Amino acid sequence: MRDVVIVGGGPVGTMLACVLAVGGLDVEVLEQRQQPSLRSRAIGIHPPSLAALAGIGVADALLERAVRIRAGEVHCDGRTLGQMSFERATPGYPFVVALPQYETEALLRDRFEKLRPGRYRSGVTVTGVRERGDAALLSTDSGTVEARYVIGADGARSRVRAAAGITWRQLGRRETYLMGDFADSGPRDTDTGAVLYFERGGVVESFPLPGGRRRWVAMTDFLATDADSADLAELIRFRTRVTVAEPLGAASAFVVQQRLAGRLHSDPLYAGSRRSNLRAEPVSGPRPAGRIALVGDAAHQISPIGGQGMNLGWLDAVALAPALQRALLDPGAAASVLADYDRTRRAAARRAALQAGFNMAMGRPAHGLRLGARNALVRGLTLPPANELVARAFTMRWL
Template identity: 60%
Template sequence: MRDGMRDVIVVGGGPVGMMLACLLAAEGLDVEVLERRTEPSMRSRAIGIHPPSLRALARIGVADALIERAVQIEDGVVECDRHRLGRMEFTRVGAEYPFVAALPQYETEALLRQRFDQLAPGRVRGGAIVTGVRDAGDHVDVDVDVDVREAPAAPGRTAQPTEVPTGTAQPTEVPTGTVQARYVVGADGARSVVRAAAGIRFTKYGPPATYLMGDFDTEPLASEQYMHQNGAGSAKTAHSRAVLYFERGGVVESFPLPGGRRRWVAMTDRLSPGASSADLAGIIRWRTGVDVGVPLGPASAFAVQQHLAARLVAGRIALVGDAAHEISPIGGQGMNLGWLDAVQLAPALRRAIRETDAAPSALETYDRRRRRTARTAAVQAGFNMAMGRPRTGALLAARNALVRSLAAPPASALVARAFTMRWL
């Protein structure tokens, strides 16, 4: 590499990779990010940012700007057949950040890129295609090629360029050939090239499920309608409340976004890539009776199959985020779980680099703890998916009774704590 061997190369410049890069750079480590995309994705995927993640974002100086742009979700309700089954209140489960922040992923990524560019200018290499990773014993070799094309965007709502915070870090020239680092981290998603190169098994966990997702503008709807549909005491509360509809035909989830928008997700009986926003709106109206408003782009169909990596560390190669564990996004755990991986991996890498004798124990501790947490998160996500499956008759009555019991004290406090990932 022209500038010498890096301390850490992070493969993948999504929200998890950029969080890790910021944490490492803030500790004075020499870190570089290799990102396949040549332009930032303008699609909204993950939106929920939980209190433990807000604490991590505060450590790198991003939390305040993010919260300023986000909607603060302080509670959520659960409904079935137009009746409320229960309510979760997030304000009582912690004083520091008593809410879940909702912000489109492209805005979150832009804030992280900005911060990393302040900490390590010019260290995001856009258009970098990693084709091979080899642990050489005292360092790692990374084979890099160049692709001037933008990688396919992830499913979600297409944004307008004006919605991205200004000052987003731009990718710089890509070094080709073989580059080197003391450690390499795969933050390159569920189809991780780094994980495959390290020979780490990625095992399916639990049954699959399919969903249809879309974002809608609710402003044309009357405030009174939303107050009625969401059981809120005011229009402001209605527009900032999460609603889970555990309906007979399958779960429908609704989460607020900035600017009077809402994200809607509906479980489906099959993957429907050709479904439109009108199809999604029809499913929601049939199950819940709610009119969702004006679509903000096409609907996205996606399938969920949870996976867990057999290990998160192999020599000088480590994994974070979806490369380490693909967790159902239902309940908003995926991105947040990856950020908390980064929070624990950053000090482990710092210690491994500065105290070489301590490297094996530091990385083994990261591996053990995060795999245990990922297994727990997968169980919780599996429970969330199971609760949302279609139910009728006695099974529907039993599920609704369970929801009512979980929404009542003292269980409600524990459920709110789990929903906001404070158990992590």
């Protein structure tokens, strides 16, 4: 029986696996996909995450491949509203780095393979989870797997969360965006900046990527599933007067919505609803600890605007690892340490959701008095003393 089985081998699940393996635990990862996704998706990696990656021996290799973003600018109507430097806010890593998610995942998988050869299992679908006393049983399409603890790192549609009977509620309103990568016509140095265009028709964001690429994201009025790179390029030109270079891949439309799980670990005393595959056995004495915990998008879905989602999941992993180690060494403390994990990480997720909600609100279309008020606010936030606080927030120093 494994100490921990992690369901989901994306960046958060594999990060947690590495942290646990470095800590000496017997850990295995079950990933439904046969082959890794090559979609770029999340690209921003913040200083607290870089510190965590350094702890598992991945940061140096990642920094060799990534672009370092030391500052950002905000524009509107062809004028610069303000500039923001990240150097003083993050002395250890005075920058945010950008790297396509598939490259980050590959680095984490390679590291875990070195730490626990053969324990990353691809093509395994988990169909159910059942808690039984001091263990949890996972039903998969290739047999039954038993572990002391099961971690749901299987995304916003988490089967593990559903099996645990944990609620999933929406926070705030939905927004739609169109995203694509284009050749970067700017300077080809290793340190470059992000640009936010807070335009009248809606925000346009631009971030550098390795290999002379630049990611462009534009807020849209509807989910533009039929739009292509030419449509995105025209939208960028219409709003910002910037003509992008040739497209490097297809454009993609996506919906942003924020959600938060009702709990980040299971509770056998509340398991057993009609929606749950869990059946807790009768217990007596001290309150038992659940055998299931959630991390990443299975625990909270945060807007990618601001680049918090993947990073928040990594910070979940850093917080959950010592809780699991304590729970395994001292079962009597399990309920308490998992409750602390739930309390602190749900609070962090609510703060991240509020910040992401603010970011999205600032990027909505604005005209007249609202446009003037928003631009004045942006100018104020990019000047001392507010700018250092904003820089700390945007580099996730408070999460």
